[in-house]
Amino acid sequence: MTTEQATRRYFQIFIPSMVGYLAGTLATIWAADHMDLPPFALYGLAGVPIFAMLCMFWGHWRFINEIDEFLRTIQIKAVLFGIASVLVVATGWGTLEMLADAPKLQVFWLLPIFWTSYSAAAGVLTKRAGGF
């Protein structure tokens, strides 16, 4: 499989998953604020973005398996950078919350932190490797 085919297949999963994630998140927030839903219904609604997240990561896993070995090293490094960023922010902020009464950081933000740091690392590493 060529890189172009793998990339196309990746975006075919990633874009609908991201749309599902955002729509599911916004719908859950709206329902929690405006509707008097029982807790199990809210849990059910919150399952939509969770499912979308799983699809996103499954698509990424497949993408990493389908691209060639050099591009795979770039992706793995970028994912590691994303995970490290999440761990540093979560543990660092958690320490501040525990020891210094810092305001609470919702763990909801860990996924956006992951995608932002992963994307930045993937962009820099790909550019260094000779562009897209």
Next chain:
Amino acid sequence: MKNRLKALRAERNWSQAVLGAKLDVSRQTINAIEAGRYDPSLPLAFKIARLFGQAIEDIFDDEARVMQGARRRE
């Protein structure tokens, strides 16, 4: 790892994209191997050697072999 990939490719007038297509890898991968920023896996090295009809060690040269050659010349 030093290699002769760029020279071999130039002899055949192939672009990095063309060589990448023949080896089923991306242009970036060819670029990284030629620049010595990435050492290919053994299966890819074999594929490259087969494509150019040469032995792996005639295309790729590790530092140890370079040093050995220099010592022999001394």
